[in-house]
Amino acid sequence: MSFLASSVMHVDIVFENGVEHIKLLKGINDEHGGVIVEMKEPMAPEVFVTVLRDSLLQWKHQGKKGVWIKMPVGLVNLVETAVKEGFWYHHAEPNYLMLVYWIPETGNTIPANATHQVGVGALVLNDRRELLVVKEKSGSFQIIGLWKIPTGIVDEGEDIFKAAIREVKEETGIDTEFMEILAFRQSHKSFFEKSNLFFLCMLRPLSFDIQKQELEIEAAQWMPLEEYAAQPFVQKTELLKYMNDLCLAKIDNGYAGFSPRATTSIFSDDLGYLFFNSLDLDQSNADDYSGKKK
Amino acid sequence: MSFLASSVMHVDIVFENGVEHIKLLKGINDEHGGVIVEMKEPMAPEVFVTVLRDSLLQWKHQGKKGVWIKMPVGLVNLVETAVKEGFWYHHAEPNYLMLVYWIPETGNTIPANATHQVGVGALVLNDRRELLVVKEKSGSFQIIGLWKIPTGIVDEGEDIFKAAIREVKEETGIDTEFMEILAFRQSHKSFFEKSNLFFLCMLRPLSFDIQKQELEIEAAQWMPLEEYAAQPFVQKTELLKYMNDLCLAKIDNGYAGFSPRATTSIFSDDLGYLFFNSLDLDQSNADDYSGKKK
Numbered sequence: 181m182s183f184l185a186s187s188v189m190h191v192d193i194v195f196e197n198g199v200e201h202i203k204l205l206k207g208i209n210d211e212h213g214g215v216i217v218e219m220k221e222p223m224a225p226e227v228f229v230t231v232l233r234d235s236l237l238q239w240k241h242q243g244k245k246g247v248w249i250k251m252p253v254g255l256v257n258l259v260e261t262a263v264k265e266g267f268w269y270h271h272a273e274p275n276y277l278m279l280v281y282w283i284p285e286t287g288n289t290i291p292a293n294a295t296h297q298v299g300v301g302a303l304v305l306n307d308r309r310e311l312l313v314v315k316e317k318s319g320s321f322q323i324i325g326l327w328k329i330p331t332g333i334v335d336e337g338e339d340i341f342k343a344a345i346r347e348v349k350e351e352t353g354i355d356t357e358f359m360e361i362l363a364f365r366q367s368h369k370s371f372f373e374k375s376n377l378f379f380l381c382m383l384r385p386l387s388f389d390i391q392k393q394e395l396e397i398e399a400a401q402w403m404p405l406e407e408y409a410a411q412p413f414v415q416k417t418e419l420l421k422y423m424n425d426l427c428l429a430k431i432d433n434g435y436a437g438f439s440p441r442a443t444t445s446i447f448s449d450d451l452g453y454l455f456f457n458s459l460d461l462d463q464s465n466a467d468d469y470s471g472k473k474k
Numbered sequence: 475m476s477f478l479a480s481s482v483m484h485v486d487i488v489f490e491n492g493v494e495h496i497k498l499l500k501g502i503n504d505e506h507g508g509v510i511v512e513m514k515e516p517m518a519p520e521v522f523v524t525v526l527r528d529s530l531l532q533w534k535h536q537g538k539k540g541v542w543i544k545m546p547v548g549l550v551n552l553v554e555t556a557v558k559e560g561f562w563y564h565h566a567e568p569n570y571l572m573l574v575y576w577i578p579e580t581g582n583t584i585p586a587n588a589t590h591q592v593g594v595g596a597l598v599l600n601d602r603r604e605l606l607v608v609k610e611k612s613g614s615f616q617i618i619g620l621w622k623i624p625t626g627i628v629d630e631g632e633d634i635f636k637a638a639i640r641e642v643k644e645e646t647g648i649d650t651e652f653m654e655i656l657a658f659r660q661s662h663k664s665f666f667e668k669s670n671l672f673f674l675c676m677l678r679p680l681s682f683d684i685q686k687q688e689l690e691i692e693a694a695q696w697m698p699l700e701e702y703a704a705q706p707f708v709q710k711t712e713l714l715k716y717m718n719d720l721c722l723a724k725i726d727n728g729y730a731g732f733s734p735r736a737t738t739s740i741f742s743d744d745l746g747y748l749f750f751n752s753l754d755l756d757q758s759n760a761d762d763y764s765g766k767k768k
Contacts, residue, residue, distance in 0.1 A: 211613075211614070212613075253557060253562060253563060256553060256554045256557045256558075257554050259550060259553055259554070260550045260551050260553070260554070263547060263550045264550075268547060268568045268569075269547060269566035269567060269568055269569070269570070269571055270566065270568070271565065271566050271567075271587075271666075271668075272563035272564065272565055272566035272571060272572075272587075273563060273565075273587060273667070274562045274563055274564070275562075275563070276563070277563055277566060277571065278566075278666070291591075291627065291665060292591070292627065292629070292630065293565075293566075293567060293588070293668075294587070294588040294589055294590055294591050294665070294668040294669075295588055295590070295591060295592060295628065295629075295630045295631075296588055296589070296590040296591070296592050296671070297585075297586070297588050297589060297590070298589060298590050298671070318506075319505075319506075320505070320740075320741050333585065333586065334589065335586070335589075336586065336589045336667060336668075336669070337589075337662050337663070337667070337669060339660060340660055362750065363732065363748055363749060363750035363751075364732070364748075364749050364750075365737070365746050365747065365748045365749070366633060366634055366746055366747055366749075367739060367744065367746035368631050368744075368746070369631070369744075371585060371588070372565075372572070373567070373630060373631070374565075374587075374588040374630075375588075375592075375630070375631060377590070377592070377671065417740055418737050418738050419737050419738065419739065419740050419748065420740065422737060422748055422750075425755065425758075426750060426755060428758070429754060429755050429758035432758070433754070433757070433758035434754070434758075435751060435754040435755060435758060436730060436751055436754055437750075437751060438657065438658070438732070443659070443712050443713050443716060444712050444713065445661060445713065446614075446711055446713050446714065447614050450661065450662075450663075452659050452660055452661035452662070453659065453660055454657055454658075454659045454713065454716055455657060455658050455659070455660075456656065456657035456658075456716075456720060456731075457657075457729060457730055457731060457751065460723060460727070460728070460729040460730055461719065461720060461723050461729060463727070464719075464722070464723035464726070464727035464728075464729060
């Protein structure tokens with residue numbers, strides 16, 4: 181399903197006997213029987229309320245279901261009007277508020293807002309079994325003085341594996357190649373009501389001279405893996421111990437994580453990355469993927 | 475990090491010489507040097523602007539950084555005032571808008587909003603190599619008439635594996651036990667600007683009599699896996715073919731996906747599920763997890 185509104189909304193304006201009549205909001209249809217209006221031009225709330233009511237009446241006649249209004253922050257003066265006419269908040273970004281309204285008498289099937297932030301942690305090991313670690317300048321890890329792996333948040337629209345490469349580069353200056361996701365963890369209420377999905381990634385270093393980032397990173401180094409693991413906080417913290425054991429299982433015992441492969445979407449040619457245990461899949465029934473026979 | 479605001483904001487009111495002075499917004503401190511204000515009581519915009527300005531001055535003196543105002547939809551009349559004072563939208567849910575402001579001169583480190591919706595698809599196979607499939611009543615799959623696996627969106631705060639169990643139950647009435655995540659796929663701009671993470675799950679059926687859901691499901695049945703895979707749309711769609719091959723690799727060739735294990739968080743005892751290749755981890759260096767020796 182796609183809710184992308186590419187065309188621009190405008191208001192029909194008709195002149196009758198020299199009098200300007202602003203008639204209806206114009207939107208584009210979505211794939212679910214709804215309409216998406218992208219507000220652009222300033223409008224007085226007194227005008228907006230009339231246009232909005234007339235538009236809703238027409239959409240009702242047309243059998244429309246959901247009505248979306250993307251309201252830029254510059255038109256904040258129209259938000260109160262929309263809410264008083266029955267719209268509610270769907271989601272917001274710094275520059276706009278998305279309002280939504282449900283026309284039918286039946287219960288609404290408006291999809292929920294995004295629910296998860298996505299984070300990455302990067303295990304980067306060199307040939308001497310040294311792990312790339314940093315000390316942060318602020319936050320909970322700074323307080324306990326832990327040497328930790330680079331971590332960060334996946335940007336909007338960013339691929340997970342690219343985020344891992346970017347975070348390592350930003351924090352330490354090290355270039356890397358992505359290998360696998362060893363594990364991931366879902367946690368709730370990590371950011372207000374939102375959940376978090378954290379992906380533990382393994383990357384191969386392509387450079388070795390550390391250039392630490394000044395703003396957030398106190399120190400960075402290649403640290404013997406055993407020394408990292410021996411830190412008391414790692415020893416006593418279940419999740420960090422799992423992460424360390426997964427790292428050891430990978431480098432010493434052929435642990436198979438999930439690696440990304442670009443695939444097209446079901447109803448479009450949009451590429452996305454499918455992550456799976458490619459070692460096991462390629463060894464099984466799918467000789468068409470890798471060219472290898474069973 | 476936690477941004478949960480549990481206490482309730484109120485406004486200090488002081489009487490001087492019988493005159494009521496509304497003084498400052500009260501918030502609670504967050505862990506990042508910021509303050510979170512939860513607006514509750516109605517207030518006139520003319521009053522709010524004064525209180526807000528005085529509060530910002532005090533927070534600035536206190537060296538505060540980010541200021542969050544959670545504004546319930548009932549106080550929509552105050553949103554314009556906040557925006558005009560320099561607040562911007564952070565995120566919104568049906569009942570409130572979260573506004574944010576950055577006090578220091580330096581660039582802001584306000585974390586981004588949630589970026590991903592999370593979806594699940596459920597592979598449920600019985601002992602006769604029959605796959606639990608449905609036909610939907612609307613949407614793109616209905617148009618092409620595909621027999622497909624049950625899918626759905628993970629609710630806010632819901633565990634991925636519980637969502638898979640719930641969706642199967644809702645759409646088909648079948649009880650299941652969660653086994654593994656075989657793969658996941660990240661795609662972008664799937665819902666306005668938001669990305670999607672779709673988890674392909676394998677579940678074991680615990681009951682077999684189908685009771686299909688009326689609202690969204692046209693039909694549901696146990697279908698021989700080969701018949702499902704032979705559908706032309708499955709054959710020609712890369713992603714569906716991968717999903718089918720992963721299913722076959724799992725049931726015929728011991729493909730190892732990721733299974734969930736409850737672990738506590740790093741800085742709290744909050745439980746979350748870590749998903750990893752437990753077969754490989756338990757067989758490697760971690761005999762303390764499963765009790766098995768190498």
